Structure formats: structure tokens, C-alpha cells
Amino acid sequence: MVSTAALAGTAALVGEPARASMLGALMDGRALTASELARTAGIGAPAASAHLARLAEAGLLAVERQGRHRYHRLASPAVARMLEGIMAVACAAPPRVGPRDAALRRARTCYDHLAGRLAVAMADAMVARGQVELAADGGVVTSSGAAFLRGLGVEVEGAPAGRLFCRPCLDWSERRPHVAGRLGAALCARCLDRGWVRRIPGTRALDVTPEGWRALREAFGPGVEEAR
Amino acid sequence: MVSTAALAGTAALVGEPARASMLGALMDGRALTASELARTAGIGAPAASAHLARLAEAGLLAVERQGRHRYHRLASPAVARMLEGIMAVACAAPPRVGPRDAALRRARTCYDHLAGRLAVAMADAMVARGQVELAADGGVVTSSGAAFLRGLGVEVEGAPAGRLFCRPCLDWSERRPHVAGRLGAALCARCLDRGWVRRIPGTRALDVTPEGWRALREAFGPGVEEAR
DNA sequence: GCCATGCTTCGCCGGTCCCCGAAGCATTCC
DNA sequence: GGAATGCTTCGGGGACCGGCGAAGCATGGC
Numbered sequence: 001m002v003s004t005a006a007l008a009g010t011a012a013l014v015g016e017p018a019r020a021s022m023l024g025a026l027m028d029g030r031a032l033t034a035s036e037l038a039r040t041a042g043i044g045a046p047a048a049s050a051h052l053a054r055l056a057e058a059g060l061l062a063v064e065r066q067g068r069h070r071y072h073r074l075a076s077p078a079v080a081r082m083l084e085g086i087m088a089v090a091c092a093a094p095p096r097v098g099p100r101d102a103a104l105r106r107a108r109t110c111y112d113h114l115a116g117r118l119a120v121a122m123a124d125a126m127v128a129r130g131q132v133e134l135a136a137d138g139g140v141v142t143s144s145g146a147a148f149l150r151g152l153g154v155e156v157e158g159a160p161a162g163r164l165f166c167r168p169c170l171d172w173s174e175r176r177p178h179v180a181g182r183l184g185a186a187l188c189a190r191c192l193d194r195g196w197v198r199r200i201p202g203t204r205a206l207d208v209t210p211e212g213w214r215a216l217r218e219a220f221g222p223g224v225e226e227a228r
Numbered sequence: 229m230v231s232t233a234a235l236a237g238t239a240a241l242v243g244e245p246a247r248a249s250m251l252g253a254l255m256d257g258r259a260l261t262a263s264e265l266a267r268t269a270g271i272g273a274p275a276a277s278a279h280l281a282r283l284a285e286a287g288l289l290a291v292e293r294q295g296r297h298r299y300h301r302l303a304s305p306a307v308a309r310m311l312e313g314i315m316a317v318a319c320a321a322p323p324r325v326g327p328r329d330a331a332l333r334r335a336r337t338c339y340d341h342l343a344g345r346l347a348v349a350m351a352d353a354m355v356a357r358g359q360v361e362l363a364a365d366g367g368v369v370t371s372s373g374a375a376f377l378r379g380l381g382v383e384v385e386g387a388p389a390g391r392l393f394c395r396p397c398l399d400w401s402e403r404r405p406h407v408a409g410r411l412g413a414a415l416c417a418r419c420l421d422r423g424w425v426r427r428i429p430g431t432r433a434l435d436v437t438p439e440g441w442r443a444l445r446e447a448f449g450p451g452v453e454e455a456r
Numbered sequence: 457g458c459c460a461t462g463c464t465t466c467g468c469c470g471g472t473c474c475c476c477g478a479a480g481c482a483t484t485c486c
Numbered sequence: 487g488g489a490a491t492g493c494t495t496c497g498g499g500g501a502c503c504g505g506c507g508a509a510g511c512a513t514g515g516c
Contacts, residue, residue: 003315003329003400008248010318015240016474017233024232034493047475049494059320068483068492078398082317085310087231090238092287092306101231138366138395138409167366170306172231181366244504262463275505277464296462296513 013058014086018043019051023060023074027083028109028204031064031073080111084169091172103205105173106227107197110204113169113184114191117227118208118216120174122187125220132166134177139166141183152219153194154186191216241286242314246271247279251288251302255311256337256432259292259301308339312397319400331433333401334455335425338432341397341412342419345455346436346444348402350415353448360394362405367394369411380447381422382414419444 014020018041025032025040032040038048052072055061062075074080107118114122126132131145141149149155167181179187191197196212208216208228216224242248246269253268254260260268266276280300283289290303302308335346342350354360359373369377377383395409407415419425424440436444436456444452 003319003332004249004252005245006318007252007311007315008243008245010243010314011239011241011248012243013239015236015238015243017236018474020236020239021232024235035491043474044476045493046477046495050474053494060317070493076320078313078316078320082310082313083235085306085313086238086242087235088306089288089310090234091231092304104231138368140366140368246504263461271504272506273463274465274507278504281464293513298463 010058010060013055013060014083016051017041018047019055022048022051022055022072023079023083024204026061026072026074027080027111028199029074029080029112031071033069033071037072074111077111084110084172087172088170092175101205103200103207104203107206107208108204109188109199109206110169110178110180113178113180113188114197114206115169115171115178116173116206118197118206118224119178120171120176121224121227122216122220123178125223126179128223129221132179132183134166134168134179139168139179139181141166148219149183149187152187152190154183154190238286238288241283241288242311244279245269246275247283250276250279250283250300251307251311252432254289254300254302255308255339256427257302257308257340259299261297261299265300302339305339312338312400315400316398320403329433331428331435332431335434335436336432337416337427337434338397338406338408341406341408341416342425342434343397343399343406344401344434346425346434346452347406348399348404349452349455350444350448351396351406353451354407356451357449360407360411362394362396362407367396367407367409369394376447377411377415380415380418382411382418 014023021041022037025037034048034052035045037052038045041048041051052061052063052070056063056072059075060079061072064071064073105116107114107116109115113119123132123134126145126148127134129144129148130142131148132139132141166179166183168177169180169184170176171178178184191212192199194215195209196215197206197208200207213225213228242251249269250265253265262276262280263273265280266273269276269279271279280289280291280298284291284300287303288307289300292299292301333344335342335344337343341347351360351362354373354376355362357372357376358370359376360367360369394407394411396405397408397412398404399406406412419440420427422443423437424443425434425436428435441453441456
């Protein structure tokens with residue numbers, strides 16, 4: 001029973017609105033300062049300081065001091081995976097999903113990869129064309145998929161035997177899988193640095209540029225337009 | 229911000245010692261009655277009833293009434309995945325891992341598959357022999373692996389294109405991946421019904437029978453003995 | 457029909473923990 | 487050096503939540 005205490009302790013850290021809000025803000029993979037996180041959570045500096053100290057102590061956050069600022073980020077991909085897992089359960093529960101956060105539902109980052117309708121549509125397109133195969137417990141990129149991705153400028157070095165792996169990640173708003181893992185991260189990075197999508201400051205939501213819609217349509221087919 | 233409230237709510241449900249204890253007890257995939265869970269958590273019937281009602285309401289548990297008993301089980305594999313994810317983070321944090329629960333660390337069930345030293349050793353053996361390939365974000369069974377598994381009587385119907393998928397699951401006690409997913413479940417079931425491992429009542433720990441050690445050694449090589 | 461068992465609801469108590477205001481270091485800029 | 491900014495520590499007040507005991511429905515066995 002020693003382990004369930006640890007389970008409860010970690011979950012309790014996430015199970016507090018202010019802390020959850022901070023962790024959610026960090027899910028895009030960036031590092032934020034203590035005061036930015038305090039503002040996000042809607043609490044004062046002292047309370048934020050205490051929360052952040054506890055999260056860091058427990059190994060959920062990594063802290064980096066830079067001058068008189070303290071930058072906080074998720075300590076590891078495992079933490080992001082944990083948060084994704086909780087969100088998947090959290091958003092499966094309520095029968096009625098709020099119509100809010102339309103921008104978030106359309107396109108957002110999920111730690112290091114894309115999520116939302118756009119990401120699901122991209123995954124669907126790649127699956128339909130036999131470029132990737134996704135199952136509940138894993139996914140692979142086929143050789144035609146590798147060629148397609150190379151054409152996009154996405155280079156993912158192979159996994160064990162030269163294969164390309166991609167982890168499926170249950171999209172909490174769409175409730176269908178999108179592409180995560182190394183491939184998801186590379187794809188997201190490519191979309192950002194080609195200017196196809198842009199971060200919307202202050203949120204995890206993403207804006208798809210007009211050029212982005214053109215390029216994505218050309219690469220992934222007309223299906224992605226439905227995410228618009 | 230609507231989503232972080234849900235995140236906090238779900239995490240808070242897990243973040244309470246009594247509830248975490250109950251969820252932990254259900255991680256072996258079985259269904260237990262309310263009173264059994266109350267005993268496990270070390271609380272009275274009224275408190276347990278309230279907790280279970282909340283967990284069911286939130287969609288973490290599925291309840292099935294059978295006569296005057298109420299059987300509770302995890303509502304879905306997603307819930308188990310969430311709990312695994314939290315455990316992985318929880319057990320990565322504390323630098324000192326208690327020497328307790330030696331039996332749990334050796335071999336246990338993890339929802340529907342095997343975990344602990346034994347499971348990691350089995351995964352290692354299969355990887356070393358090129359029967360499965362595991363990466364952080366996915367895994368596949370090779371054709372030689374499929375033949376090996378068939379020989380064991382483990383039949384897993386193919387994923388998308390006739391491939392066999394196996395999800396890697398970070399072992400919270402060993403901090404290395406073992407085999408989960410459909411393959412993990414099938415392997416675990418096979419070990420149980422051949423009498424190689426037996427459930428130890430009242431815990432998720434597993435006992436490996438003498439015959440089990442012989443059979444596992446023969447199938448997976450001498451490496452598994454080190455888990456003994 | 458009656459009792460026993462399993463689970464739930466109600467009312468109350470107690471502890472935990474989360475927040476803020478004020479004051480105290482640390483770092484940088486002028 | 488002095489002032490401003492960013493963050494932390496301290497102390498106190500308040501709210502939330504979990505636990506038990508007693509009593510109230512259900513279901514099953516005799």
C-alpha cells in the first residue's frame with residue numbers, strides 16, 4: 001500500500017485548481033516565470049510561490065533561474081503524458097461538452113505536438129493514404145509515409161530497427177487519436193517554422209495562417225479544410 | 229480555462245488517499261464490492277459509499293449491481309492508463325524508493341498485463357532476440373516474434389495492416405518499459421491460465437510457481453531468473 | 457412475513473490546506 | 487550606492503472536505 005500513497009500525493013498536486021491551471025499553461029512545453037503563472041492561475045505571488053515550490057519538490061516541474069526570474073517548465077515528457085491521460089479521462093466524463101474554447105478545439109499544441117480538429121484531420125488523412133497506421137496501443141510510419149514526410153521536410157530518425165514510430169494520443173476534445181511522439185513533435189515544429197501555424201499568445205491555441213491552410217490542404221488533402 | 233477545471237477535478241478525485249487506495253486495488257482489472265473496497269481503504273462503509281459514488285459519477289468507475297452487492301471496476305482502459313501515468317511520475321520523483329513491497333516489485337498485474345521485474349525481464353528478452361521492438365512511443369512485434377508467441381499459445385489478432393502492436397508501459401518500480409497493450413494482456417492471460425503465475429489474494433502481486441519459472445526460463449531464456 | 461446483510465443518507469465534528477497582507481532576501485538597472 | 491523588480495517566508499483567518507455514528511432504504515434467505 002505504500003505506492004497508493006504516492007499515487008494520491010501526486011494526483012493531489014494536480015488536483016488543485018490553481019496548480020492545475022499552472023500545469024495546463026505549461027503543457028505547451030514552454031517555460032514561464034513565477035509571476036506569469038501566478039497571473040494565469042489568478043492568485044497572488046505568495047500563493048504561487050508555494051505551489052511552484054511543491055510542484056518542483058515533487059519533480060513535476062523543473063526550475064531554471066535566469067537573473068531575477070525563475071523559469072518553470074514541465075520536468076519531463078512523462079509529466080505531460082500524465083496530464084494528457086488525466087485530461088482524456090476528465091473530458092470523457094461529462095456528457096455535455098461546453099461549446100467554449102472554440103479556438104482550442106480547432107488547433108492547439110499538446111506539449112510538443114499538435115492537437116485539436118486540425119491534428120485529428122491530419123492524422124486521418126495520413127491513415128487513409130496508408131502513410132501511418134494507428135492503433136490504440138501504438139503506431140508506425142510506412143515507407144510511403146516516410147517519403148511523404150521527407151517531402152515536407154520532416155526528418156525523424158528511426159526507432160529500433162530503422163522504423164519510424166509515432167505514439168497515438170487521445171485527443172481530449174475530439175476523443176479520437178492524433179499523432180504524438182517524436183513524429184508529432186517534428187511535424188509540429190515544421191508547421192511552426194514554416195509559418196503554417198502561429199501560437200496565439202496567452203493560450204495554447206494555434207492560429208492557422210492563410211498560407212498554412214493552402215500548404216496543409218496541398219499536403220494532407222481537402223479533409224483538413226473541415227477543421228477550419 | 230474551462231479545461232483546467234476539469235483537469236483539477238479529475239485529479240482531485242484520485243488525489244485522496246482513500247480513493248487512490250480503492251483505485252489502486254481495482255488496477256488489476258477485477259470488479260470488487262463496496263465493502264471490500266472500504267476494507268482496502270481502511271475506512272467505514274459510509275465514507276466508502278460517498279467516495280465510490282463520486283468516482284462513478286465522474287466516470288472513473290463502472291458499477292454493476294448484482295443482487296445486494298455492488299461491483300465496482302475501472303470504467304475503461306483510459307482510466308487505467310491515467311493511473312499508470314500518475315504512478316510513473318509519482319515513483320520517478322522520490323529519490324529513495326522504499327524497500328517495501330518486495331513482492332509487488334517482483335511481479336504484479338497492471339490492469340490487464342504483467343509488470344515488475346519479471347515483466348521487464350520478459351520484455352528485455354524479447355527485444356534482445358528481435359521478437360519485439362520497443363521505443364518510447366510505440367512497439368511492434370516482428371514476424372519471428374509472432375511465431376514465438378504463437379508457440380506459447382498467445383494469439384493476438386492483427387492491428388491495422390496485419391501487424392501486431394504492443395504498447396510500451398513505463399514500469400513504475402523498474403523505471404523501464406514492459407509490454408502492455410493487447411499483446412501484454414494476452415501474455416498475462418496465458419501465464420495465468422497455464423498456471424505459471426498465480427494471483428496473491430488481497431494484492432496485485434503475483435506468485436510465480438515453480439513450474440512457471442521452468443516454463444518462463446525455457447521460453448524467455450535465463451534472463452528471467454534474475455527477476456526471481 | 458421476518459430477520460440479516462449490503463449499501464446509502466443525514467448531521468456533526470475535526471483537521472487540512474489554501475489564500476492574502478506584511479515583511480524579508482536576491483538581483484538588476486540607473 | 488540607491489531604488490525597483492521578482493520572488494520568498496511568516497502569521498493568521500477562513501473554507502472546504504473527509505470521517506464517523508445513527509438511522510433509513512433495498513435485496514435475499516429462512
